[in-house]
Amino acid sequence: xxxxxxxxxxxxxxxxxxxxxxxxxxxxxxxxxxxxxxxxxxxxxxxxxxxxxxxxxxxxxxxxxxxxxxxxxxxxxxxxxxxxxxxxxxxxxxxxxxxxxxxxxxxxxxxxxxxxxxxxxxxxxxxxxxxxxxxxxxxxxxxxxxxxxx
Numbered sequence: 001x002x003x004x005x006x007x008x009x010x011x012x013x014x015x016x017x018x019x020x021x022x023x024x025x026x027x028x029x030x031x032x033x034x035x036x037x038x039x040x041x042x043x044x045x046x047x048x049x050x051x052x053x054x055x056x057x058x059x060x061x062x063x064x065x066x067x068x069x070x071x072x073x074x075x076x077x078x079x080x081x082x083x084x085x086x087x088x089x090x091x092x093x094x095x096x097x098x099x100x101x102x103x104x105x106x107x108x109x110x111x112x113x114x115x116x117x118x119x120x121x122x123x124x125x126x127x128x129x130x131x132x133x134x135x136x137x138x139x140x141x142x143x144x145x146x147x148x149x150x
Contacts (some may be wrong), residue, residue, distance in 0.1 A: 007128050009058045014121040019043075019050025022114030029107035049114070057121050064129045073134050084126035091119035 018084045023046035033040045042105065043049040060083075098104045098112045 003128070003132070006109075006111070007061075007125070010124060011061070011114060011121055012054065014045050014117050014124070015050045015054035015057060016046075017052045018114045018117040018121070019046040019048070020114070021110045021117065022049045023044075024108070024114075025111035026106060026108035028100055029111060032106060043114070053118055053121070056118065057125065063109050064125055068129050068132065068134070075131060080126050080130045084130065087119050087122040087126060090122070094119060 022043040026042070030044065033044060042052055064080060064083065067076050067083075071079065094115050095112075098107075098115070104112075
């Protein structure tokens with residue numbers, strides 16, 4: 001319980017940081033968002049961007065939670081590891097896109113860092129589930145002991 005509270009506190013902080021950074025794009029970037037890239041419109045107001053990032057983080061949290069609860073330990077750990085690598089790949093590809101596409105370069109470094117924080121949030125979720133110890137059900141332990149004794 002304490003660990004989940006800490007994780008959600010970190011995710012809220014990262015979401016707010018991401019929302020603030022994404023809303024602070026350059027002047028030419030704001031013009032470009034208003035005229036051409038309307039898909040980034042919600043990043044212009046910090047709390048809307050932060051809310052969107054937190055919702056995405058919650059979706060990733062529920063995905064990892066489902067994997068943790070429904071899959072065997074070894075397979076779940078491999079899935080968490082693969083998803084952490086996917087987040088790292090997404091971070092790299094975002095960095096590469098922001099540094100090679102002219103329209104994205106014009107948005108400014110704060111806007112870029114806001115998107116990097118989104119990927120870092122996903123990595124934090126994946127790593128927290130990788131480090132989480134799975135508690136074995138007491139009834140399952142008793143059943144396993146009975147099977148071993150027989």
